[in-house]
Amino acid sequence: MKRSIMIDFSKTITDFRSHVPGIRDWAYFETGSTGLVPDFVYEGVRRYMDDRYYKGGDSLWAYEDETVSTLFMHQRSKEALAEMVHCKPSEIAFGLSSTQLFTLVTEGIDYAEDDNIVTVRKGWIGSRFAWQKREAEGLEIRYVEPEDGRMTAERIAARCDEHTRAVSVNLVESNTGYRLDMDALGRFCAEKNILLYVDGVQALGALEVNVEKWNVDFLVGNDYKWMMNFCGTGYAYISPKVQKRIRHWGAGWMSDTDRFNTAKDRLDLRADAGRFEIGHQHNDGIYGLGLVAMQNNRLGLSNIESYVCGLADYFCSRVEETEGIRLSYDFPRKNRCQIVVVKLEKSLQVSEKDFEAAKVCAPIGSPDENGEREMRISLHYYNNREDIDRFFAVLKKGV
16 A cells, blocks of 8 residues: 655664664663664654554554555565575564574474583573573583683584584674674584574674574574664574474464464464464564664665674774773674673772763673673664763773
């Protein structure tokens, strides 16, 4: 349906900042926890909500070229996300969260008695807790210990054997900002016929992700960090190989090939990843995810990655020239990303209130046994160098 409503996407990365009201007064460095929401997501969701509130019925979702009903909106979002991660729209599924979707492979696949899963000891708790639940039920989980925050493909490969059914990793480690070498790990898993499961939450929307090139079998992401959306929607890439292996423990009207056909007598299970969606999803979240994926695709993920990693390099250069602060980890360049973790020395007299007074959002951790405090700095493409300079201006006052 044609309608003259424009979704105002940004044409350049530098212009995108003007689309994010939350960054106009504040230097915001907390995207690794919760990202800011751009105007076109807020306004697009609000238009739909206003129509539902004032008119009722299944209102329409607005795009640059047309307005569409809910199921067509789902498809457009899948197309945009598929382009972003290099897969087919039929391989994308939506869910309540990345953690909920991850249970498709922890709970939905029948692992043999002598199978083992290799994962990271100190990885993100969402996927780690899911595997620990299976471990308590008898499945062998092999943990790989990071070394100085590093988790190499070689260390992971060394824990695998002929009984390893899957490797489960985080593309970017939330607590350290370590970026895994997916080329090497994907190559190893493909050669050994080991399934590769990836939590991409701290990468999707900021870094290039290519499930085809990396031989990824299963990938999850969420909406509220780097994808700049409201909380409550997850999405997953599920390869055809994994789709066939997941034991489908539930089905509903969204699982059918002919959705909305209430006169139908028997279920005809969909052949794509949508079979796992079961019922109505968090539609405004799916819409917002699709809009942000469209924006990312227009700007180009390679350009976005170059920009945010460039900001991280600039931040690190400021660390080197500033007293009282140091990098928590020294990773090779290929393993760095848009998240930088630093330590504030005990002598540095600065508090969260000092940052707040300067309108800098950068939470500080509690002191460790040496009196040092840690900070995780997250740099999105709505940030710029002036934000970073404001951060270091606060530190300078505490030296």
